[in-house]
Amino acid sequence: MTIKRKAYIAGAFEHPTRLAKDRSVAQLHAECALGALRDAGLTKEDVDGYFCAGDAPGLGPLAMADYMNLTLRHLDSTDVGGCSYIAHVAHAAEAIAMGKCRVALITLAGRPRSEGHSGAVPRVRGADAPDTQWEFPTGIATVNAYAMCAARHMHQYGTTAEQLAWIKVAASHHAQWNEHAMLRDLVTVEQVVGSPLIATPLHRLDCCVVSDGGGALVVVAPEVARSLKRPLVKVLGAGESMKGQMGGAVDLTYSAAVRSGPAAFAEAGVTPKDIKYASVYDSFTITVLIQLEDLGFCEKGQGGKFVADGNLISGVGKLPWNTDGGGLCNNHPANRGGITKVIEAVRQLRGEAHPKVQVPNCDLALAHGTGGLLGSRHGAATLIMERE
Amino acid sequence: MAKERSIPAPLTNPETEPFWAAAREGRFLLRACTACGKAHWYPRAVCPFCMSEKTEWREASGRGTIYSVSVMKRAPEVYAVAYVTLEEGPTMMTNIVDCDFDALAIGQAVALTWRPTQGDGPPYPQFRPA
Numbered sequence: 001m002t003i004k005r006k007a008y009i010a011g012a013f014e015h016p017t018r019l020a021k022d023r024s025v026a027q028l029h030a031e032c033a034l035g036a037l038r039d040a041g042l043t044k045e046d047v048d049g050y051f052c053a054g055d056a057p058g059l060g061p062l063a064m065a066d067y068m069n070l071t072l073r074h075l076d077s078t079d080v081g082g083c084s085y086i087a088h089v090a091h092a093a094e095a096i097a098m099g100k101c102r103v104a105l106i107t108l109a110g111r112p113r114s115e116g117h118s119g120a121v122p123r124v125r126g127a128d129a130p131d132t133q134w135e136f137p138t139g140i141a142t143v144n145a146y147a148m149c150a151a152r153h154m155h156q157y158g159t160t161a162e163q164l165a166w167i168k169v170a171a172s173h174h175a176q177w178n179e180h181a182m183l184r185d186l187v188t189v190e191q192v193v194g195s196p197l198i199a200t201p202l203h204r205l206d207c208c209v210v211s212d213g214g215g216a217l218v219v220v221a222p223e224v225a226r227s228l229k230r231p232l233v234k235v236l237g238a239g240e241s242m243k244g245q246m247g248g249a250v251d252l253t254y255s256a257a258v259r260s261g262p263a264a265f266a267e268a269g270v271t272p273k274d275i276k277y278a279s280v281y282d283s284f285t286i287t288v289l290i291q292l293e294d295l296g297f298c299e300k301g302q303g304g305k306f307v308a309d310g311n312l313i314s315g316v317g318k319l320p321w322n323t324d325g326g327g328l329c330n331n332h333p334a335n336r337g338g339i340t341k342v343i344e345a346v347r348q349l350r351g352e353a354h355p356k357v358q359v360p361n362c363d364l365a366l367a368h369g370t371g372g373l374l375g376s377r378h379g380a381a382t383l384i385m386e387r388e
Numbered sequence: 389m390a391k392e393r394s395i396p397a398p399l400t401n402p403e404t405e406p407f408w409a410a411a412r413e414g415r416f417l418l419r420a421c422t423a424c425g426k427a428h429w430y431p432r433a434v435c436p437f438c439m440s441e442k443t444e445w446r447e448a449s450g451r452g453t454i455y456s457v458s459v460m461k462r463a464p465e466v467y468a469v470a471y472v473t474l475e476e477g478p479t480m481m482t483n484i485v486d487c488d489f490d491a492l493a494i495g496q497a498v499a500l501t502w503r504p505t506q507g508d509g510p511p512y513p514q515f516r517p518a
Contacts, residue, residue, distance in 0.1 A: 136396060137505060138482060143460075147458035148457065151458055200461065202458075245429070246436075247435075
């Protein structure tokens with residue numbers, strides 16, 4: 001069994017808001033759903049599968065499915081943090097391949113900016129989680145968890161702050177063309193390493209934005225996709241995994257992408273060299289660097305050299321990446337950047353990215369994400385898509 | 389020395405209560421498996437290496453080295469989170485205290501120190517330069 005060519009992404013929508021003081025989270029989910037269904041040329045009556053994760057208000061998928069008054073025969077609320085929505089595309093493709101649904105809706109939304117969230121403030125991620133009593137008292141937040149990965153990678157492989165800064169520089173080059181991006185100003189390596197240290201060795205400009213908003217995707221069966229007017233973007237392969245502390249055999253230099261990536265490439269029957277565009281989750285600059293290595297775009301330890309000198313800038317480097325500006329500059333709705341990774345990959349495959357960042361003849365794209373904390377335990381999901 | 393961060397009390401449970409009871413006596417325990425012989429972190433009743441239920445508490449040296457460290461600058465009181473690799477093998481998430489934050493380095497030798505927690509909670513295991 002495979003999901004290769006069994007499902008298509010027919011609708012994609014990124015909410016234009018970045019500050020939603022005047023909206024509820026449920027409203028944002030529904031507005032995103034409407035946007036993606038309109039994009040596909042479908043209505044809510046067509047939806048028979050619904051996918052969401054922990055950002056959805058209420059119990060699992062029930063409250064949002066009821067809010068939108070959906071009639072469903074397939075529901076899935078897999079939550080592996082920010083990459084959940086990348087996994088949802090694969091799960092939707094599996095369900096479609098098995099005949100469990102034909103039109104699957106995936107939504108994400110949240111308003112952490114309005115609610116004053118900060119990645120520098122420790123928060124309990126489940127009071128009953130077995131790790132909480134050991135780790136929450138340390139003041140582990142989001143930024144210092146990722147910072148420990150950066151510190152170890154620098155120690156072990158000689159990665160530099162300047163090399164990490166190139167990732168932010170590339171994001172800013174792309175964000176300047178995105179009218180919705182939170183941060184549209186070009187930045188330099190010097191500006192990144194000169195910005196205040198938040199958690200050593202990560203600077204303020206190594207960190208993603210905190211934004212309100214959301215996004216939605218519509219994944220459909222092949223016959224549905226062919227009945228619609230949108231360019232055909234099909235699912236070629238997917239992989240998912242997780243990685244933790246391995247009973248105390250902690251290794252912060254690699255991520256679960258070492259498993260999700262090869263699985264996705266094997267199912268798709270392609271290699272990293274074939275990928276024309278990559279969306280890779282950028283909660284922090286270090287997140288990108290470690291994942292690019294683990295996905296096989298360069299050797300382990302060589303990520304610093306790979307990302308330097310504009311190699312991730314569309315039209316300049318070898319691997320056009322996060323051409324919407326990513327989480328570092330554009331949008332990180334609900335503190336979960338997975339769905340925007342798929343949305344920009346779909347834009348690229350359709351030829352609907354901003355002309356200044358559109359990859360010519362972009363027929364093969366990857367979206368990959370991490371959820372939870374790279375520095376303690378995290379999920380990973382990889383998706384490979386092709387334009388037909 | 390700057391003011392130290394107030395430490396939240398760990399939310400203990402029946403599985404881990406012996407660790408925190410020993411902590412109140414100043415003893416640092418590790419959980420180890422008598423089936424595969426390995427110590428692990430964080431402590432569990434079921435061994436994360438071989439899934440045996442034959443695990444037991446063992447007193448540990450409290451000596452280790454810094455595997456990785458990050459100094460949180462954007463906080464009311466600057467503090468350092470770290471992973472420390474214990475002499476007995478496992479690597480644990482903790483804090484480094486009683487130190488010059490700017491001088492902390494991976495590979496540095498550290499030793500256990502207990503810190504009080506909020507609301508008369510059990511003391512929490514942290515490390516300082518050895």
